[in-house]
Amino acid sequence: MTTAISQQLTREQAVEMANEILRLEAALKTMKEQLKKYVEEHGDLEIGDTVWKFQESISWDFESDKIKDFMKSLIIDGYTTNPYEIISFSKPKLDKLGLEEQYLMNFAKKKVTARFVNRKK
Structure with missing residues (x-):
């Protein structure tokens, strides 16, 4: 064809x-x-x-009680003045919380992108 x-x-x-x-x-x-x-x-x-080849992929899994300490340490050690700029929240993790879209809109701007995909019905 x-x-x-x-x-x-x-x-x-x-x-x-x-x-x-x-x-x-x-x-x-x-x-x-x-x-x-x-x-x-x-x-x-x-x-x-x-x-x-196989290429190593590295990620860091922070213990929830250590995140606040990490954020403080970034400021104290001079790596950033605003550690919150590096934080991101995945949609699947937010979905687990069961939050309403209106609730999230109080804190974040919704970003929608269109991806061309095929899915099973």
Whole structure:
């Protein structure tokens, strides 16, 4: 199927394209899983200027009773005058609190972005 990006799609073409994307994404997922197993067994895989490897990701899980001490220490030790600038709250964590949107609007500005996704019904 070759359709120019600027050309207006028909519904039939859009359905065909969406199905092809789903097929390709499934194939890609399977290939990545196989490549991951290969790299686990054999180490980094270099191909030209690309390296497939495992890269360490680090995060810090603060104990709830230590957060206030950390914020104070940042000020005392001169790292910042406003440690609250580095704090962020994820939507899933806020959702766990069961807060109404109106309540949150008293403290924060709502930011909405549109992401193009596909989801199972």
